[in-house]
Amino acid sequence: MDSLSRYLRIWLASARYSLVRATMFRGDLFIWASVELLWISVNVIMVAVIYSHTRSVAGWSMYEMLLLVGTSMLIQRFLMGFFWSGIFEMGRNVRSGLFDFVLAQPGDPLFMASTRKLELDGLLNAVVAAALVVYSVRKLGLHPGAGAIALYACMIACGVVIHYSALVIAMSLSFWITSSQGVEGSYFTLMEFSRLPREAFGRLTSILFVWVLPVVVVSNAPAREILHGFQPWWALGLLAATGAWLGLAVAVFRSGLRRYTSASS
Amino acid sequence: MTKYGQAFLVGLQSNLVYRWNFAVRSLFWFCHLLVVFILWGAAYAGNPSIGGYSFSQTLTYFVVIFILQFFVGAFNEDYQISEDIRNGLINQFLLKPINYFAYRMSVFAAARVVSGAFGILALLVALPFVRGYLDLPHEGWRLALGIPAMGLTALIQFSLAYCFGMLAFWFLEIQGFVILSMAVETLLGGQIVPLDLLPPAAFNVVRFLPFFYQAYFPAAILTGRQGLDFALQGLAIQAFWAFVLVCLAEAVWRRGLRHHTAAGG
Numbered sequence: 001m002d003s004l005s006r007y008l009r010i011w012l013a014s015a016r017y018s019l020v021r022a023t024m025f026r027g028d029l030f031i032w033a034s035v036e037l038l039w040i041s042v043n044v045i046m047v048a049v050i051y052s053h054t055r056s057v058a059g060w061s062m063y064e065m066l067l068l069v070g071t072s073m074l075i076q077r078f079l080m081g082f083f084w085s086g087i088f089e090m091g092r093n094v095r096s097g098l099f100d101f102v103l104a105q106p107g108d109p110l111f112m113a114s115t116r117k118l119e120l121d122g123l124l125n126a127v128v129a130a131a132l133v134v135y136s137v138r139k140l141g142l143h144p145g146a147g148a149i150a151l152y153a154c155m156i157a158c159g160v161v162i163h164y165s166a167l168v169i170a171m172s173l174s175f176w177i178t179s180s181q182g183v184e185g186s187y188f189t190l191m192e193f194s195r196l197p198r199e200a201f202g203r204l205t206s207i208l209f210v211w212v213l214p215v216v217v218v219s220n221a222p223a224r225e226i227l228h229g230f231q232p233w234w235a236l237g238l239l240a241a242t243g244a245w246l247g248l249a250v251a252v253f254r255s256g257l258r259r260y261t262s263a264s265s
Numbered sequence: 266m267t268k269y270g271q272a273f274l275v276g277l278q279s280n281l282v283y284r285w286n287f288a289v290r291s292l293f294w295f296c297h298l299l300v301v302f303i304l305w306g307a308a309y310a311g312n313p314s315i316g317g318y319s320f321s322q323t324l325t326y327f328v329v330i331f332i333l334q335f336f337v338g339a340f341n342e343d344y345q346i347s348e349d350i351r352n353g354l355i356n357q358f359l360l361k362p363i364n365y366f367a368y369r370m371s372v373f374a375a376a377r378v379v380s381g382a383f384g385i386l387a388l389l390v391a392l393p394f395v396r397g398y399l400d401l402p403h404e405g406w407r408l409a410l411g412i413p414a415m416g417l418t419a420l421i422q423f424s425l426a427y428c429f430g431m432l433a434f435w436f437l438e439i440q441g442f443v444i445l446s447m448a449v450e451t452l453l454g455g456q457i458v459p460l461d462l463l464p465p466a467a468f469n470v471v472r473f474l475p476f477f478y479q480a481y482f483p484a485a486i487l488t489g490r491q492g493l494d495f496a497l498q499g500l501a502i503q504a505f506w507a508f509v510l511v512c513l514a515e516a517v518w519r520r521g522l523r524h525h526t527a528a529g530g
Contacts, residue, residue, distance in 0.1 A: 031441035038448040042457060049458045050308050053315040058307040186289075189296040196300065200307035205299065 010107055011115050018118035032121035036077065040128055043069050043195065058200035063139040064227060065197070070132035072194040072219035075159040077129050079167070081122030082160070086114045087167050091174035100262055110253050114168065137226060144226055151230060155222035158242040162218050165249035166190075172249075175256030194219040214241040268363060269371040276375030287380050290340075291387035294331050298391065301327045316462040321400035322488065326459050328388070328395060329484045334456075335377075335384025337419035337483075339426035342373055346430025347439045356527040366427065366514060373423050402489035410496045414483040417503045421478055424510035425450075431514070434521030455481030461490055472499070475506040 022029050047069060051062035060068065090113045093099040105112045137144065144152070167187060194215045201210060210216045218241075221234040280287075302324065309320040318326075346369060349355045358365045429446060432439045451457055453476035460471055460481045471477050482499050485491040491499070 028438060028441060031445060035441055035444045035448065038445060042448055042452045045452060046457045049462050050304075050315075052464070053462060054308050054312050056311075057304070058310070186293070189293045192297070192300045193303075196303055197307070200303050202303075205303060 007107060007111060010112075014116055015118045019120065022120040029121055032119075033124050036080070036121055036125035037128055040073055040125060040132065043073065044132065058197040060197045060199070061140075063136045064223075067133055067136035067140070067226060068197060068219060068223045069195050070129050070136055071156070071159075071223045072191065073129035074126055074133060074156055075163060075194075075218060076191055077122050077126035078156070078160045079122075079163045081119050081126060083114050083164050083167070084122065085117035085119055087164070087171050089116075090114070091171045094174045094256075094260065097262060099260065109257060110168070110250065114164070133226075140227070142226065148226065148229070151235070152222050152226055155225060155235070155238055158238050159218040159222065161242050162214055162245045165245035166213075168249040169252050172252045172256040175259045190215050214238075214245070217241060269367050272368050272371040273375045276372035277378060279372075280376045280379040284379070284383075287383040290335075290380070291383050294335075294384075294387050295391065298327065298331060298395070316459070318459070318490070319400065321398045322490070323459065324395065324398045325400045326484055326488045326490060328391075328399065329488050330456055330480050332384050332388055333415065333418070333480060333484055335387075336381040337377065337415055337422055338380075338480075339373065339422040340376070340380070342369065342376075342423060342426040343429040343439065343443050345369075345372075346427060347433035350430070350433040350521075350525070351437070353527065355525070359522075359527065365518065366511075369427060370423060373419075377419065401487070404489075406493060406496075407486055407489065410493075410500060411483055411487040414478075414486055414496075414500060414503060417500075417507045418478055418480065418483050420507045421475055421503070421510055424507070424514045425475070425479075427514045428510070428517050431517040431521045434524045450476050450479055453477065454479040455484065459485075459490065461485070473502065475510065478503040478506055 044066065047062060047065050050057065051065070055061070057065060090099070090102075093102065093113075099113070102109055102113045102116075170186070190213065193209045193213075196216065198206075198210060198216055198220045201216065217234070217238055221231075221238040224231055224234055305320065305323050305327075309315060309323075313319065315323065349358075355365070358368065425446070429439060429443050432442055436442070453460075453471055453474060455477070460468060460477065463471065478499070482503060486496045486499075
């Protein structure tokens, strides 16, 4: 319990520092918040244009699809807001030896490396993504109860953990290879699959994007929970994937850390 | 050989050093194509035509759009220019009888030769999977007008990137502006949805913007989405925008230089 409150204090200190930094560069915050908002709008416009020519995509109506897109965006924005900068800098710091700075801090290296910075623009746009989810739910005439909303929130948290784990694994590669270039692009490319309904995937693509890489399950499971109520198999699948991916991420990170030989590596 | 010819050759060599970056980009291209295939395949299920186009025609459009980007897209020229300004490397060009726009254009052309080769390679790999879906028109005028349209598209893309790079004269960090413009260009350039699927009123506004000529226009000519009259009109508008943007690039360069301080020995 003591350890938990200590980590909470460390995280709050990092969050306070990030907020002060964000308010110092207000123009920058405004630009990046606009960037994220614009990308959400691009996705919404894409859905609107496609549905102006068809009534259903893989059995999903327009507002169901917007709910899926909003859910996927929500997970992505939370990841960007809470972890992106820290994890992304990890690769660079391992190469330059600046990772020593993280190791010298009073806490678990993975925690210290991934929670160093809070990106306010990502969190501001999580509100926009949440608004898209609420708008879609209203348009669908759904009235989820407190339990369903709590379960949806838990599933979103699982999704963030899975994305976080995948990113940590990708960035941990910098302990072995000299360049982790392209990781950012590969992450955003994979995210594109998470905005597609499960039913749109064929047999072959399902194996890769539904079963091997849980990009589809991460967004489809919470969206389905709001649309069709609690579905035990989807919830269990998501929970199992969360545990497996987090375990794998921690193992890969620790294994990489053992190889790290400081600034001279 | 002229000095710009030499710059082209040096650009060719330095871009070949980064061949893995282009290879990674080709891999992302496959993933984007797969997303397009899954999404539009689901949208077309039960719909023989969307906006008057078959699934094959729409898939062909996206294949051509993606390949065009390898040949005429400005990927990171804005970033390279901003780095020249920020690091003071631009000072050497001020002391030599060399036009910075022409120099950068030569390097850009070299980069597109290398990335274009990777684009063709990616297409050859994808061909066995997409060949059955490719539906290209056979009228000769399409190639005759499509090639100059591609050239003007390259000029527009480069000039816009050049102008954004020049922002480094005024701002320390320009990545926010670049990604902001990328979102607009991606949507209004027709990389997310074919622009002819927009409502007619929106299409008639968008066709007068420079973004329309950054990807959609040459792709629409080559894939048969627009007729001869539209192509001729469009080519005139495209030439106008190319001229305006080249003039703007020159004006921004001159104004930026007034702001610039060349420090150091």
